[in-house]
Amino acid sequence: MHRRSVLKAALAASALGCLTPRQARAAAPARVVVIGGGYGGATVARYLRSWSRGAVDVTLVEPDAAFVSCPLSNLVVAGYRQMADITLSYDALGRSHGVRHVRDTAIAIDAAKRTVRLARGATLPYDRLVLSPGVEMQTSAIPGLAMPGGEQVVHAWKAGPQTETLHRQLAAMRDGGTFAITIPLAPYRCPPGPYERACLVADYLKQHKPRGKVLILDANPDITSKGALFRQVWESRYKGMIEYRPQHETVDIDPATRTIKFDVQDDERADVVNLLPPQRAGAIAVSAGLATANGRWCEVDFLTMASQVAPEIHVLGDAVQIAPLMPKSGTMANQHGKVAAAAILQLLAGRAPDPTPVYTNTCYSFTSATEAIHIASVHRYDAAEKTMLTVPGSGGLSTSPSELEGRYGVAWARSIWADMLG
Ligand SMILES: Cc1cc2nc3c(=O)[nH]c(=O)nc-3n(C[C@H](O)[C@H](O)[C@H](O)COP(=O)(O)OP(=O)(O)OC[C@H]3O[C@@H](n4cnc5c(N)ncnc54)[C@H](O)[C@@H]3O)c2cc1C
Numbered sequence: 001m002h003r004r005s006v007l008k009a010a011l012a013a014s015a016l017g018c019l020t021p022r023q024a025r026a027a028a029p030a031r032v033v034v035i036g037g038g039y040g041g042a043t044v045a046r047y048l049r050s051w052s053r054g055a056v057d058v059t060l061v062e063p064d065a066a067f068v069s070c071p072l073s074n075l076v077v078a079g080y081r082q083m084a085d086i087t088l089s090y091d092a093l094g095r096s097h098g099v100r101h102v103r104d105t106a107i108a109i110d111a112a113k114r115t116v117r118l119a120r121g122a123t124l125p126y127d128r129l130v131l132s133p134g135v136e137m138q139t140s141a142i143p144g145l146a147m148p149g150g151e152q153v154v155h156a157w158k159a160g161p162q163t164e165t166l167h168r169q170l171a172a173m174r175d176g177g178t179f180a181i182t183i184p185l186a187p188y189r190c191p192p193g194p195y196e197r198a199c200l201v202a203d204y205l206k207q208h209k210p211r212g213k214v215l216i217l218d219a220n221p222d223i224t225s226k227g228a229l230f231r232q233v234w235e236s237r238y239k240g241m242i243e244y245r246p247q248h249e250t251v252d253i254d255p256a257t258r259t260i261k262f263d264v265q266d267d268e269r270a271d272v273v274n275l276l277p278p279q280r281a282g283a284i285a286v287s288a289g290l291a292t293a294n295g296r297w298c299e300v301d302f303l304t305m306a307s308q309v310a311p312e313i314h315v316l317g318d319a320v321q322i323a324p325l326m327p328k329s330g331t332m333a334n335q336h337g338k339v340a341a342a343a344i345l346q347l348l349a350g351r352a353p354d355p356t357p358v359y360t361n362t363c364y365s366f367t368s369a370t371e372a373i374h375i376a377s378v379h380r381y382d383a384a385e386k387t388m389l390t391v392p393g394s395g396g397l398s399t400s401p402s403e404l405e406g407r408y409g410v411a412w413a414r415s416i417w418a419d420m421l422g
Contacts, residue, residue, distance in 0.1 A: 029057040030348045033116050033126040035106045035284060037062030037090060039330040040132030040316030042420040043337025044344075049097040052345055059100045059124060061116065066090060067421060070190065071330050071364075072413050073159040077166050078200035080369045086159060092422035106133075109288040111310050128344050130305075131290070131298075132316040132333065133282025134158070135189050141278050142252055149255035155276050157189060169272045170201060175209035177271030182250040182260060183218040184278040187297070189318050189328050191225035192375070194218075194276060196365035199230070202238040203368045214242045215270060217260065219249035225327070226365060226375055226397065233367045233401060250275060281319035290315060297321035302381055302388050304343035304353050305336050314340045323388035326379055327361060334416055335359040356381050359388060364409030371401040372409040 034045045037060050045060045067088045075081040093099040104118040109129065116124045137155055139145045145153060154169075156162040170179060179201050183194045198214045205212035223230055223244070234242045248268075252261040253275060260268045260275070280286060280296035290298045290307045298315040299308040302323060307313045317333030326332060336359070343353035359379045364372045378394035381387075398405060 029055060030127045031057045031059070031125060032128045032130060032344060033124050034058060034060045034130045034132065035062075035116065036132040036134060036282065036317075037064070037067060037093075037101070038132060038134050038317065038333065039416070039420060040318075040333035040337045041130065042067065042090075042093060043334045044130050044132065044314075044316060044341045045099045046093060046097050046420060046422055047338055047341035048344060049099055051341060054098055056345070056348070057100075058098070059102055060090075060093065061102050061104055061106050061118065061124070062090070063103055063105045065103065067417075068159040068163075069330075069413065069417065070157070070159045070193075071416075072410070073156070073163050074193065074197045074200045075366060075369070076159075076163050077156060077170065077197060078204040078369070079167055079171065080200070080204075083164060088417055088421055090421065096422045106284050109284070109313070111288070111313065114312065127348065128312055128314065130314045130316065130340060130344075131282070131285050131288075131319065132337070133284050133319055135279040135281065135318045135328075136283045136286070138278045138280055142250065142275065144253040144255055144261075145275070145277070147255055150253075153253055153255050153258070153273050153275050156274065157193075157276050157279075166272075166274060170204060171208075173209065173212065173271045176211040177209070178213045178215050178269075179205070179272045179274065180215040180217055180260060180268065180270035181274040182248070182276055183216065183220065183224075184276055185219045185249065186224050187322060187328060188276065188279045190363075191327050192230075192363060192365045195223060195226070195230045196367070197274070198242055199233060199238065199365075199367045200369070202234075202241045205241065206238070212241070214238075215268070216242065216244045217248040217250060217262075217268065218244065218246050220246060222246055225363075226373060229373045229398060229400070230365075230367075233373075237368065279318075281315075285315060285319045288313070291319075293321040301386075302339075303355065303357060304347065305340040306343075314344065316340055323379065325377060325390050326359070326388055327363060327377075329361055329363050330416065331361045331363060331412075332359065334420060335361070337420070355383065358391075362412065364405065364412055366406065366409060367401040368406075370403050370406045372405040373398040373401050374405055374408070 069086040108117040154162040156166040316336035318328040379388040
């Protein structure tokens with residue numbers, strides 16, 4: 001029997017729970033390679049293995065030894081959590097689910113030959129490829145970052161060493177100093193994240209450097225998420241400490257004097273500059289020619305998360321050109337991962353994917369060490385529009401911050417980590 005037919009038969013039988021051990025041995029397993037072990041990639045890897053009952057061979061290419069979560073990382077910036085609290089092992093993905101973790105970086109994709117080349121020289125063949133490489137910071141858009149001292153101006157928008165650097169810079173800032181955070185034009189990773197960070201930095205300053213200030217320099221015309229709630233918190237809890245300036249698009253910085261330059265307004269100097277550069281899909285997606293929306297984001301078919309230009313390559317998470325009101329969030333990347341896993345198994349078995357997938361999103365933002373607010377939405381596939389549309393009357397928003405929501409926020413993180421990493 002042809003390899004594809006064997007695969008189809010094996011997957012169809014496996015999905016029905018009737019794959020005999022003999023059939024399983026006879027069928028060469030379908031090979032799925034997943035690039036990137038973050039919220040999207042780890043989820044799709046885990047669910048491809050679980051839902052195929054081990055019939056699909058899954059290799060996860062991820063250079064890092066452990067997963068480090070961006071959600072909750074703003075608490076680390078403010079000193080309320082340690083890096084160890086947001087760092088999780090990939091071991092259970094292998095031990096409990098049989099995902100093979102290759103610690104390497106994908107550097108090239110040959111879609112015709114269906115292979116991925118890795119930085120250390122290996123080549124991996126695949127039947128289906130999934131990319132969830134997150135975002136690339138477009139640092140070249142801010143020339144000063146390449147000048148001497150530019151490395152001291154961090155974004156900390158990928159949790160890791162920069163998260164700790166930013167905390168150290170905050171801790172070293174003089175009382176009476178200004179902590180500036182710059183926000184690029186949307187779309188960018190985690191719309192409410194910068195405003196959450198501003199709250200937590202202000203909370204830290206209130207306790208340790210009460211004369212300190214937080215300056216939010218936003219390229220957007222207004223707060224991009226949970227605007228009324230953030231304003232309410234800034235007015236009630238951090239009055240006089242947080243200043244918000246919309247329509248301030250950062251175009252450059254002088255690292256020596258920490259002077260920020262804008263497209264229109266006068267320069268601004270700060271003691272600590274937390275500069276979030278413009279972003280686009282992770283480099284491997286761009287170099288593979290998948291970033292079809294302005295060379296920045298990857299357009300996909302939301303039924304399967306398959307690229308619109310390479311149907312056997314699926315793209316998840318922040319790298320995707322979003323549907324209306326769909327945020328670039330960890331919850332959403334996790335949902336992309338599940339929809340893609342289900343669709344890939346259907347396609348490998350020669351069946352049509354679910355015609356009406358539903359994606360849900362919940363995003364918590366901490367407004368202090370213990371209190372949080374949330375926003376939730378539900379998105380359903382619309383066959384006429386060929387995109388995801390929010391379900392009328394669905395979703396929700398907090399009325400005010402609370403400690404109960406703070407506990408929910410931590411519980412959300414723990415449960416999504418368990419869901420994606422096993
Ligand atoms: C401060 C902050 C707070 C946030 N808070 C929340 C929150 O409360 N709730 C929420 O839902 N979301 C939140 N987010 C957003 C969330 O972190 C992202 O939306 C999510 O990480 C996107 O998942 P992803 O799989 O696309 O990318 P990531 O999770 O970033 O994973 C990408 C992975 O790909 C790997 N990779 C990249 N290129 C390659 C390559 N060539 N080869 C191999 N591996 C590669 C990287 O090493 C990385 O591990 C927050 C983000 C930030 C910055």
